[in-house]
Amino acid sequence: MLIECIPNVSEGRRQDVVAAMADAVRRVNGVRLLDFSSDPSHNRSVFTLVGDAAGVEQAVLALFERAVADIDLRTHKGEHPRLGAVDVVPFVPIEGVTMAQCVELAKKVGAAVAERFGVPVFLYEEASTNPARKNLEDIRRGEFEGLAAKISAPEWKPDFGPSAPHPSAGASVIGARMPLIAYNINLATDRLDVAKKIAAAIRQSGGGFRFVKAAGFKLEDRGIVQVSMNLTNYEKTPIFRVFETVKREAARYGVSILESEIVGLIPSAALAAAAEFYLQIEGFKPDQVLENKLRQT
């Protein structure tokens, strides 16, 4: 069983504090710290762990212990919106584990966080128990500064813990989701309006694909524009469909695609699906991928 977990923590400047959290994770058995990185302007760090359910659970609790001790939201400033010391904790199914098991794990960890640290916990995405509280952005709106007022309303009663923020650690959002793909398409034009119109057309909020978040940006140094996206469920909204739609929309403005880029990691199944689509491969099964076959046996 392999679960990925990507805790986002509200500290990106004091490197000793971040290093202590990384060490706390590394001391846990059954989990590996794949990567961590800090953004000083966001004042935020992102940890990437993988392991089995027990290992990932223990590692997240160890991370909470350090974060609650070392981070005080009352003095925290940064560009990125945040609600708590450990701001967001998604569990992601990778191999030999179902989404339902990741949802169970999110609930178990959420209950333990509330119990051990007195931090209120909201469940989000697949673990959400309330359609109005599925999206991270909705839960986080108002941020730490608005939390005391928000959480006292009945519709914002947390899933676990008290109906009041932890004084220094705020609240945490814990849940389960599919692997996220950060995907950018660069257009052979400097017209920002074209990138913005395409982004609006393809994202869910604009009436586009269900699992696409998108925005248009200017890449000043290169004199071109970019449609920057998060694909939040590559099985249901596959990358090739997004690419082809962007290409078609761009053509309507006489613009062509210069290139695209994957930022960070992508599951091999997402690449295989694109190959299947373009090569018109019928009847393909995941265990025909040599590496999958080798892992199974």
Next chain:
Amino acid sequence: MLIECIPNVSEGRRQDVVAAMADAVRRVNGVRLLDFSSDPSHNRSVFTLVGDAAGVEQAVLALFERAVADIDLRTHKGEHPRLGAVDVVPFVPIEGVTMAQCVELAKKVGAAVAERFGVPVFLYEEASTNPARKNLEDIRRGEFEGLAAKISAPEWKPDFGPSAPHPSAGASVIGARMPLIAYNINLATDRLDVAKKIAAAIRQSGGGFRFVKAAGFKLEDRGIVQVSMNLTNYEKTPIFRVFETVKREAARYGVSILESEIVGLIPSAALAAAAEFYLQIEGFKPDQVLENKLRQT
């Protein structure tokens, strides 16, 4: 280190003999028998093993021991061309191993086979020591029945063992090669001449791509035709280039591609390369594939 080895054995009818060979492989440490299958009309079986160099070496020798004892080419009949009891043994680099190491392994196993069983061995493909003896088809031409005459000529002196066939086990062809992809493209037409012309245009022997073998076939039951291919080096002749060329050639006859199919296994890198091509992904690195990253760390 992971090496794949796919011995082809000249027995596909007596299932007890095939099962005894599979058991002999299974008893070896450091190697796994992923799969084996027999074709009665070819009277031939194909075993797929993976393991480290020592494990794969021992497994192949164990397979030879049973095959030399149980198979007699003097009474063997089947539709598939063959030279020996263990007809062909390719070693394929999969992970953490170079082609050069697989070539060394092929030579080591070849020497051991000649020494222990008195079977002459020809080295082929990447392990070949003679450009005229690189292709399996050239080595196997004349088959077992023509071997005694062929092998006595100086240019067909085997790389290991005597210049005469083993009386019952013939000779063996051992070597190293890239993973082979069996890839078929079905055309939306019943015109066999179109499939044959396209096959001739894209295969190496017809002036086409260096690492493509191709033939045109009729799929009688479906009333369509197929371009059936082996891609022998997917890094140098990638699958997407072959697909696009077949599509273009078919269009010249007013024919479109109905579908394609991967037969058996395909390395994930071959699918990733197709996704990169069609999605115009720039700067992609293999360790951005989530599963690769997980395996490394």
